[in-house]
Amino acid sequence: MARNSKWQDDYWLLLMQIYLQKPVGVKPMYHRKMVDLSLELHIPPAVLANKMCQLANLETPRIEHIWETYSNNPRKLSRAVSLLRGMKGFNNADEFYEGVEMNESFEKDFKPVAEGEQMTPVMLTMILDLYFRLTPVTMVADTPEVQELARLMRVKPQDVADVLEIYMHCDPYLNRKEMIFDALLLPCQQIWRRFGNADPAELAAHAGQLAEYFKSDK
Numbered sequence: 258m259a260r261n262s263k264w265q266d267d268y269w270l271l272l273m274q275i276y277l278q279k280p281v282g283v284k285p286m287y288h289r290k291m292v293d294l295s296l297e298l299h300i301p302p303a304v305l306a307n308k309m310c311q312l313a314n315l316e317t318p319r320i321e322h323i324w325e326t327y328s329n330n331p332r333k334l335s336r337a338v339s340l341l342r343g344m345k346g347f348n349n350a351d352e353f354y355e356g357v358e359m360n361e362s363f364e365k366d367f368k369p370v371a372e373g374e375q376m377t378p379v380m381l382t383m384i385l386d387l388y389f390r391l392t393p394v395t396m397v398a399d400t401p402e403v404q405e406l407a408r409l410m411r412v413k414p415q416d417v418a419d420v421l422e423i424y425m426h427c428d429p430y431l432n433r434k435e436m437i438f439d440a441l442l443l444p445c446q447q448i449w450r451r452f453g454n455a456d457p458a459e460l461a462a463h464a465g466q467l468a469e470y471f472k473s474d475k
Contacts, residue, residue: 386464396421
């Protein structure tokens with residue numbers, strides 16, 4: 258049984274609160290707050306991004322009414338949001354969905370690939386983008402691009418270099434035959450299958466969007 262991910266009018270309040278946070282305006286799709294709300298509501302970030310544009314453009318009478326009621330009264334909005342989150346299902350999801358089988362999709366991209374691992378599919382995707390912009394000899398911890406990405410994702414440069422090494426084993430053009438045993442091998446293979454044969458420009462654009470998730474947490 259999948260969670261009901263249909264949009265509800267009450268969710269405009271949650272989205273408006275993010276919109277009004279400084280700097281006021283439409284937030285990037287993968288802004289940390291947008292992703293957190295996506296995970297909370299189990300609604301994909303792209304859907305929320307579209308909804309935020311609708312909010313900014315006051316596209317419906319319902320949105321206009323909500324805007325008139327709350328946009329100039331942050332305390333009233335905060336109380337309404339607190340009341341909404343206090344309802345069943347908010348901030349107690351584990352209890353609310355206990356015993357119910359869930360079908361997750363995009364949520365998995367923002368969770369560690371395995372217990373005890375810090376890498377997520379989002380992080381592995383960004384490292385794959387870096388992989389296609391480097392040569393094998395530069396896929397090491399002291400390469401500036403590796404260090405820059407490590408700082409952004411708050412991991413060690415060697416952690417990024419280790420994933421780049423795994424991707425070299427996934428790359429059919431390098432044709433590496435030696436066996437490796439690493440908990441990240443299967444997750445890296447999965448990311449390679451998703452993006453490895455795609456247009457590098459599209460992957461770069463996607464990785465650029467994902468970077469906002471880390472930048473907005475600073």
